Amino acid sequence: MQNTITIRRPDDMHLHLRDGAMLAAVLPETTRHFARAIIMPNLVPPVVTLDDARAYHGRIMAALPAGADFQPLMVLYLTEGTDPVDVAAAKASGLVHAVKLYPAGATTNSHSGVRDFDKVMPVLEKMAEIGLPLCVHGEVTDPSVDIFDREAVFIDTVLDPLRRRVPGLRVVMEHITTSEGAAYAMAGDETLAATITTHHLIINRNHILAGGIKPHYYCLPVAKRESHRLALRRAATSGHPRIFLGTDSAPHADHLKEHACGCAGCFTATNTMPLLAHMFEEDGALDRLEGFTSVHGAQFYGLPLSDQTLTLTKGDAAQFPAKILSDAGPVTVFDPGFPVHWHVSN
Numbered sequence: 001m002q003n004t005i006t007i008r009r010p011d012d013m014h015l016h017l018r019d020g021a022m023l024a025a026v027l028p029e030t031t032r033h034f035a036r037a038i039i040m041p042n043l044v045p046p047v048v049t050l051d052d053a054r055a056y057h058g059r060i061m062a063a064l065p066a067g068a069d070f071q072p073l074m075v076l077y078l079t080e081g082t083d084p085v086d087v088a089a090a091k092a093s094g095l096v097h098a099v100k101l102y103p104a105g106a107t108t109n110s111h112s113g114v115r116d117f118d119k120v121m122p123v124l125e126k127m128a129e130i131g132l133p134l135c136v137h138g139e140v141t142d143p144s145v146d147i148f149d150r151e152a153v154f155i156d157t158v159l160d161p162l163r164r165r166v167p168g169l170r171v172v173m174e175h176i177t178t179s180e181g182a183a184y185a186m187a188g189d190e191t192l193a194a195t196i197t198t199h200h201l202i203i204n205r206n207h208i209l210a211g212g213i214k215p216h217y218y219c220l221p222v223a224k225r226e227s228h229r230l231a232l233r234r235a236a237t238s239g240h241p242r243i244f245l246g247t248d249s250a251p252h253a254d255h256l257k258e259h260a261c262g263c264a265g266c267f268t269a270t271n272t273m274p275l276l277a278h279m280f281e282e283d284g285a286l287d288r289l290e291g292f293t294s295v296h297g298a299q300f301y302g303l304p305l306s307d308q309t310l311t312l313t314k315g316d317a318a319q320f321p322a323k324i325l326s327d328a329g330p331v332t333v334f335d336p337g338f339p340v341h342w343h344v345s346n
């Protein structure tokens with residue numbers, strides 16, 4: 001039995017750091033283990049322009065814990081007013097690594113997102129030309145479509161037509177949650193990739209709804225039935241070169257989660273790496289953990305692989321903090337519901 005594993009320092013290719021007091025509280029949870037992260041731009045107001053991204057990058061760097069070696073990979077939030085010239089300048093700056101598509105109304109702080117794709121065609125064409133990836137929150141917002149079907153319907157009615165309309169556009173399907181999402185991503189060519197979160201590899205919809213409603217398991221896209229979780233596990237552990245980790249660690253203060261209209265998001269930055277080691281071991285795929293967390297994402301984004309390492313060791317059951325405290329309120333750390341014996345040892 002293998003009790004220790006050393007991998008290249010991982011990258012989190014989908015992370016919400018927020019701003020202000022929340023940023024200060026959650027940033028160390030990521031920098032402790034991760035070399036880099038793709039930083040989601042859904043602040044209020046959103047990170048739309050290169051200037052916005054520069055300013056947010058500055059606030060993240062100013063909030064870094066002493067001695068942390070961490071590179072935030074900035075992302076622009078696509079609006080119907082986004083200027084292709086600014087997007088090209090953003091890519092040339094070296095600071096911005098992607099543009100994020102939120103269908104308007106699909107998720108937290110997505111009201112400035114896209115309603116009419118015709119309006120963003122010039123930006124998408126420019127991105128295809130310069131090789132800047134589009135990160136996609138892939139759910140339709142049509143209220144008549146069942147929430148559990150919104151990802152699969154998005155792939156058929158929005159994503160696939162969009163990729164045909166803009167050939168060469170590099171796309172990351174963010175936080176896939178279905179067997180349809182996994183199958184579409186894995187069958188794609190070198191312009192298509194997908195991220196998978198830690199929590200979607202662990203929970204299905206029963207965890208949210210059976211035996212009492214569990215607001216800390218509610219996120220978007222919402223977890224689906226067990227067969228989908230198993231398809232995600234197979235995709236994550238498959239070694240496919242364009243399937244990689246994006247935790248979608250999304251902190252909300254507890255009073256906003258434990259609420260009559262609770263916010264969507266699971267906070268997994270603290271324990272993601274031990275949880276992934278647990279799952280990859282369970283699936284007999286520990287040798288593929290490094291690809292998923294530290295290689296495939298960097299390669300898709302054209303980044304050098306980290307030359308630092310992270311070592312995980314198996315021992316006594318790990319004690320994760322139940323909550324991270326912030327001046328914006330406590331944030332509950334994702335509870336996998338089973339004991340985890342892997343620890344990050346350096």
Ligand SMILES: NC(=O)N[C@@H](CC(=O)O)C(=O)O
Binds near residue numbers: 218250
């Ligand atoms: N995933 C979530 O449930 N929430 C994210 C937004 C997102 O990634 O869709 C957030 O910003 O809170």
Ligand SMILES: [Zn+2]
Binds near residue numbers: 137174175220221
């Ligand atoms: Zn999303």
Ligand SMILES: [Zn+2]
Binds near residue numbers: 014015016040248250
């Ligand atoms: Zn997200």
